[in-house]
Amino acid sequence: MSVVTESAVRSALAKVDDPEIRKPITELGMVKSIDIADDASVHIVVWLTTAGCPMRSEITGRVTKAVADVAGVGTVSVDLDVMNDEQRTALRKSLRGDSAEPVIPFAQPGSLTRVYAVASGKGGVGKSSVTVNLAAAMAARGLSVGVLDADIYGHSVPRMLGTDARPTQVEKMIMPPIAHNVKMISIAQFTTGNTPVVWRGPMLHRALQQFLADVFWGDLDVLLLDLPPGTGDIAISIAQLIPGAEILVVTTPQPAAAEVAERAGAIALQTRQRIVGVVENMSWMELPDGSRMDVFGSGGGQAVADRLTKAVGSNVPLLGQIPLEQAVREAGDDGEPIVLRDPESPAAVALAAVAEKLSVRRRGLAGMSLSIDTTKNF
Structure with a gap:
């Protein structure tokens, strides 16, 4: 019979990630104690960041399963405790540094996160549907993805991603909820019911700044910003x-x-700013006989791409054309993006193709440190 050691149990716990922070609980200092009895039963006490942690059941389950898989372990019991202010401060500093004021990580010269601001001239073109489906498709490819619902007045991302979870706050650091492996933040998570947001420009700017700086996004590969229609304050x-x-x-x-x-x-x-490309949504409707109906006309997406190419003096490609499907609307209303619910549907295939183009783009060297010491002689 294998002898259970604390080292073996701790190694198992090192494979347990906090569901919100997505880092090992051992690295985050969340393991309070490990007690191994003579009969090989193991008792673990885990620190929670807050007393109202919404992930307490999931953390308990993950810890129990990980320790139970250690050779020779008998019964496993898990208790939960709550970090004090000093511990939360230490956690925040380990994640965000000791800066007095939060900084926007995506604005730093060394940031490797690709940030796409999804814009439209007018409402009703399916911008939010495109945003959440691109995010879900990228996450399904294994990328770390975040969505910021910057449409403060017309927020819809939480519903389309199927979550009404509220963020957890650790000191001034906000942990964004995760749905379909996509981290997301929206003003909808801070309001009651369907209460409208009645703000002017400065308040919109401050809210956006907090969403970018105070939220702990972690190491994102891609951040998608769902902008409101038009060219106003948020843009x-x-x-x-x-x-x-x-x-x-x-x-x-x-x-x-x-x-x-x-x-x-x-x-x-x-x-x-650089325009990465154009997506034409609701391009056509596929009929039962195999023909296509151009419900909203044709050629608009390519026309926009061509005119923007001429205006900015560099290539602005038409990245994709998304057919009009009732299933896309139904999936969005149900909180399950079409790229996950029915990945073989024409719309899902087209959206996944756009997501792939945006995922594999290479970053340039502009604004990035090359770590070259210019004081040395070569």
Whole structure:
């Protein structure tokens, strides 16, 4: 019979990630004690960050399973305790550093996170549907993805990702809920019911700044920002707070929508941001006989891409055309993106193809430190 050691139990616990922070609980200092009895039963006490931690059951389950898999272990019991203020401060410093004021990690020169600001000229073109499906598709590819619902007035991301979870706060650090392996934050998580948000420009800017700086996003590969329609306060704030964010324009084929979408993309001329491309949504409806109906006309997406290419002086590609499907709307209302519910559907295939193009893009060296000591002679 194997002898159970504390080292073996601790090694097992090192494989248990905190569900919100996504780091091992041993690394986060969450293991309070490990007691091994003569009959090989093991009792673990785990520190929670807050008394109201919404993940207490999941943490207990993960710890129990991990320790039970250690050779020779008998029964496993887990108790939970709560960190004190000093411990929470130490945790925050280990994750965010000792800066007096939170900084926006995505605005730092060394950031490797690709930030895409999903914009549209007008509402009703399916911008949020495109955003959550791209996020879910990227996460399914194994990337670490976050979505910031920057549409403060018309927030819809929580519903489309199927969660009503509230963020957990550790000191001034906010832990974003996770749905479909996508981290997300929205003003909807801080309001009661369907209460409208009635704010002016400065308050919008401050809210966006807090979502970017106070939320612990971790090491993201991609951050998607679901912008409100048009070229108002939020679009300007994004350019100020994250100058390296790239604009992804969503339009429908309809000429009227395309003209307005062109304006949303052309803001890059003033903010000096890069336009990564155009996505044409609701491009056509596939009929039972195999033919296509152009419900909203045709050619709008390519027209926007061509005109933006001419305006900015560099290639702005049409990244994809998403067919109009009732299932996309139904999946969004049910909180399960179509790329996960029915990945073989035409719309899901088209969305996944756009996600792949955005996922494999290489970063340039602009703004990044090359770690070269210029004082040395070569």
